[in-house]
Amino acid sequence: MRYFGKVAYNGTQYVGWQQQPNGRSVQGLIEDALSKVIRQPTAVVGCGRTDAGVHASCYFFHFDCDFPLEKGKALRQFNGILPEDILFLDLFEVDDEAHARFDATGRTYRYYLTAHQDPFRSETAFFYREMHKLDVTILREVSRLILNSESFFPFTKSDTDLKHYRCNLMQAGWHKISSKVLYFEVKANRFLRGMVRLMTGACLNAATGRITVKEIDFALRNQQRLEKAWSVPAHGLYLTDIEYPYLKSIEKSDIFEPFGPISQ
Template sequence: MRYFIELSYKGTNYHGWQLQPNAISIQELINNAFTTIFRTEINVVGAGRTDTGVHAERLFAHVDFDDEIDIKDIIYRLNSLLPNDIVINNISKVSKNAHARFDATSRSYEYRIFLGRNPFLTETTWQLTNKKLNIIKMNEAAKILLNYTNFKSFARANSNVKTYNCEIKKAVWIVTDKMLTFHITADRFLRNMVRAIVGTLLDVGNNKITLEDFKQIIESRDRCNAGTSAPSQGLFLTSVTYPKTIFMNE
């Protein structure tokens, strides 16, 4: 029987989601917690990977068991074993072929920039004292992203992927008091894509490049032409969506 796990984590202390040979990952700790409870090796499959220091407000993974489980009891026991910066929010029974990664229809990220200094947000925002960013121009550039599908210019160099095509459905900057947040939703993302886009959009906001330059960067399909990637601590995976039909209780 297959179950989807809904979880949240603060990624500061971890080397991303995916198992690493010589570093602690979120996936490793969740596998270990399940293995401790069921006394047999269990491996979960995530909806995607997040890099070192990146956070997730709502990530899904799937796991298989021979028999039905007591969901409330397992959630309680998992959270008792996991560190405080990783939380299991829910577990749902799904159809036997449901896949946390391949059945996802969209993913959403937020990149959070604090315009100033705040000692309590150092691990969850990129803090900038430059308050002269041209946010209107940054939003004009963000809209341009919706006109393209190939985002090789924002992919990590030497990425081993079959395609660089992504369908971006939303890309917008929103300012609330001193918090500047970039919201982006797409069917899929390339490694480092959001952070590279954010860094390049900030070049637009700082008047280092024009809107026409931004278009040319996308069309060049060359990572060397885009801006520097924004630091990992400001990035949050906020949502992964699935067809409701895969959930057994919906």
Template sequence: MRYFFEVAYNGTNYHGWQIQQNATTVQQLIEEAFAVILRAEIPIMGSGRTDTGVHCSQQYFHADLPEDIPVNNLQYKLNSYLPPDISINAILHVSEDAHARFSALSRSYEYRITLRKNPFLQNMSYFHPKSLDITTMNEAASLLIGKQDFECFSKVKTDVNNFVCDITEAQWVVEGDMLIFHITANRFLRGMVRAIVGTLLNVGKGKLRTEAFKKIIESKDRKKAGASAPAAGLFLTAVKYPREIFPE
């Protein structure tokens, strides 16, 4: 039977989600937990990848479990085995053709910037004490909305067939001493959000005009966009799926 597992993690100590050689990842530790608890190799498929140091408040992965395995206390057992910075928050029975990656309708990220030094937000935000023109940053961010080619914000070496994404939300919001960038799309390219944030910060610092930001998108050239913002400020916050994949 196929299940979706909702997972959250602090990515500070990990080389991202996906299993890699000679590096500790979130997927690796979860699969190891399954092997110990269920005494079986259970491969899992995540809703997407996160890079080294990136955090996640909501992500999903799917796994196929034998029908004779009880899941009523599996969440408790997994959380007891996993380290404190990884948490399984829900286990949901789904249709057999549901896919954590390909069935997703949208994904949402937040990039969190602290405008005031805060030791309790170390590794959980990007400290940027200099003033930023947030109004102009939002004007530039509005140019991201819609279905467009975003190759200019993608890592150069990637295996995707195209660079078209449909962005439905892109805006900066001030919350106390925090500046938070909210972005939602049907899909994201590798390194895309951090590249967008880094380029928008150049707008906020007056180094780049809104018109120039538009031309960067049109150029499809990663070299013309800004440097990627640090990983610590990035959070995957939501993944949405069609209701039909969840049997009643």
């Protein structure tokens, strides 16, 4: 039997989602909890990778089990083993061929900026000291430019080597929660390594006059790296939604965010 698990986690203390030779990973702790409850070695396949320090308010993975699981009891058992910064939210039985990574049709990320220095959010939102300098018109102009692009080599880490850099962006824009808090939200069928943080950095650099919109446009048109690329810190980034064609009827839970649930 195949199951999809849905979790939320604070990525501060982890090397990322994926198992690493050295370091504590979210995947490793979840596999350990599943193996203890199911009482057999259990591997999971995640919907994607999140880097060290990146958070997720909605993350899916799949695993196989030889017997049916009673959801309520299983969730209590899993959460009784997992640390407090990982929460097992839900469990769904799916077809044996369902795949958490390959079947996902949409992924959504948010990057949070705050102009207010808050020691209690120092690891879950980026304190951006130049918020007052941002030209909101430029932020929106760059996000529209990004949304209308198809290939994103300029927004990949320097050691990335792929057959192609195309992504189907469905949404990209800046949103204001208050005068002190902004977030950049982007949705696509897939993301390249480091893509969202580099996009966010390009938006901020343009909106503070460090680069021009024309430079970003030129880089995207010619698939060249930006001279002044900035990968913003990991701790402001959240994976907030994953979409599957066969989970459309599943009711979404409130999004766990540093500034509380946000209306969709």
